[in-house]
Amino acid sequence: xxxxxxxxxxxxxxxxxxxxxxxxxxxxxxxxxxxxxxxxxxxxxxxxxxxxxxxxxxxxxxxxxxxxxxxxxxxxxxxxxxxxxxxxxxxxxxxxxxxxxxxxxxxxxx
Numbered sequence: 001x002x003x004x005x006x007x008x009x010x011x012x013x014x015x016x017x018x019x020x021x022x023x024x025x026x027x028x029x030x031x032x033x034x035x036x037x038x039x040x041x042x043x044x045x046x047x048x049x050x051x052x053x054x055x056x057x058x059x060x061x062x063x064x065x066x067x068x069x070x071x072x073x074x075x076x077x078x079x080x081x082x083x084x085x086x087x088x089x090x091x092x093x094x095x096x097x098x099x100x101x102x103x104x105x106x107x108x109x110x
Contacts, residue, residue, distance in 0.1 A: 031090060034088075035096075037081050038078060038097045042101060045074045052064050055067065078094070082094050
């Protein structure tokens, strides 16, 4: 009788412990969206830098100044995305985004 009661108690205790664990599917979806935004912003900064260099080369300083403002805004978005991802527990999100972009670019070359 003691074994049956003890087994039931342990079973109920175990079920209670498992019931308290949560799945983080929502957090994973948010992290995925944040990473997509981060990669998009990194690509935008790279593109804007190339455009700015072209405009400076061809003496269009007003357009180059506008591109510089766009770069500054994109960098602020990158910093915000990195901060959010770090708060969610991701280590080195910017480095991870750079590696993913590089991997995608290498895949499209072949």
